[in-house]
Amino acid sequence: MxxxxxxxxxxxxxxxxxxxxxxxxxxxxxxxxxxxxxxxxxxxxxxxxxxxxxxxxxxxxxxxxxxxxxxxxxxxxxxxxxxxxxxxxxxxxxxxxxxxxxxxxxxxxxxxxxxxxxxxxxxxxxxxxxxxxxxxxxxxxxxxxxxxxxxxxxxxxxxxxxxxxxxxxxxxEHEEAVLAAAEEIEAAEDSIRAAVRGGMRLDEARRQFKYHSLQTRKDAE
Known part of the structure; x- marks a missing residue:
């Protein structure tokens, strides 16, 4: 296809x-x-x-x-x-x-x-x-x-x-929105992993890259 x-x-x-x-x-x-x-x-x-x-x-x-x-x-x-x-x-x-x-x-x-x-x-x-x-x-x-x-x-x-x-x-009907959001989430999680490997604390890396709001409903933000 x-x-x-x-x-x-x-x-x-x-x-x-x-x-x-x-x-x-x-x-x-x-x-x-x-x-x-x-x-x-x-x-x-x-x-x-x-x-x-x-x-x-x-x-x-x-x-x-x-x-x-x-x-x-x-x-x-x-x-x-x-x-x-x-x-x-x-x-x-x-x-x-x-x-x-x-x-x-x-x-x-x-x-x-x-x-x-x-x-x-x-x-x-x-x-x-x-x-x-x-x-x-x-x-x-x-x-x-x-x-x-x-x-x-x-x-x-x-x-x-x-x-x-x-x-x-x-x-x-939602492909572009879903894929764009998933790519953004993936990039944020990759950044967290890279920061931790570089010596940053996990809690700080999660705050910096907004880990806890990655999957939060848009209308709730």
């Missing part, structure tokens, strides 16, 4: 913890609660290709025929309503997604065949992993729609960032 404004490239340089503080400052909920990498070293950033799933109908629907339509560099975002008794992603999808150079997959639910995503280094973030198939249990209901992932709203084209701390979403 193209990055004409360079915002995905900006986002990939930031930690989710820093972006989380920026979201708090702006009063935006973007932290995807409970969503974790299937490998603790997984990192990703890209724009969302969203879908919402539900219980299977009769005759049964499908869970994976969309994958060839996902653009390179996108993050597959699957809202399975937190369902953990049946998977929605497995090794065939992992192999194709990796070959197509997708940025990663985020699931409000579970995945399986974890060995392959770890072997390939393909980032999958989900609530958990388990082996029971979703075939004839789960189906895709809608694509390119607004979904909920770990309590956070995700729209098509929103930026998602994942790292060892979890997954965060940057809403498209």
């Amino acid at each position: 193209a990055d004409p404004d360079g915002n995905v490239a900006r986002a990939v340089k930031l930690e989710t913890a820093t972006i989380s503080d920026a979201l708090d400052r702006l009063g935006i909920v973007g932290q995807c609660y409970g969503i974790k990498g299937r490998d603790p070293d997984f990192r990703m950033a890209g724009r969302a290709f969203t879908m919402r799933c539900g219980p299977n109908s009769t005759p049964p629907g499908t869970v994976g025929d969309y994958i060839d339509d996902v653009p390179e560099g996108a993050v597959v975002v699957i809202d399975n309503h937190g369902r953990t008794d049946a998977t929605i992603w497995g090794d065939i999808l992992t192999e194709i997604a990796h070959r197509r150079r997708l940025a990663g997959t985020v699931i409000d639910g579970v995945s399986r065949d974890v060995h392959l995503c770890r072997t390939l280094g393909y980032p999958i973030f989900s609530l958990d992993h388990w082996m029971r198939t979703g075939k004839d249990r789960v189906q895709v209901e809608e694509m390119n729609c607004v979904v909920a992932i770990g309590g956070a709203r995700v729209g098509p084209g929103d930026i998602l960032v994942g790292d060892p701390d979890g997954v965060i979403v940057i809403p498209h």
Whole structure:
């Protein structure tokens, strides 16, 4: 997926913890609660290709025929309503997604065949992993729609960032404000670390670079 404004490239340089503080400052909920990498070293950033799933109908629907339509560099975002008794992603999808150079997959639910995503280094973030198939249990209901992932709203084209701390979403309409705030917070924290390494007391460095107000709501300052 193209990055004409360079915002995905900006986002990939930031930690989710820093972006989380920026979201708090702006009063935006973007932290995807409970969503974790299937490998603790997984990192990703890209724009969302969203879908919402539900219980299977009769005759049964499908869970994976969309994958060839996902653009390179996108993050597959699957809202399975937190369902953990049946998977929605497995090794065939992992192999194709990796070959197509997708940025990663985020699931409000579970995945399986974890060995392959770890072997390939393909980032999958989900609530958990388990082996029971979703075939004839789960189906895709809608694509390119607004979904909920770990309590956070995700729209098509929103930026998602994942790292060892979890997954965060940057809403498209607030990208510039969130990224600018996160970059400011990162610069302040880097300055604190540099000052302490140079011999300054931590409390003094925090006062000097306004550490305690970095994530304070703007309208509260």
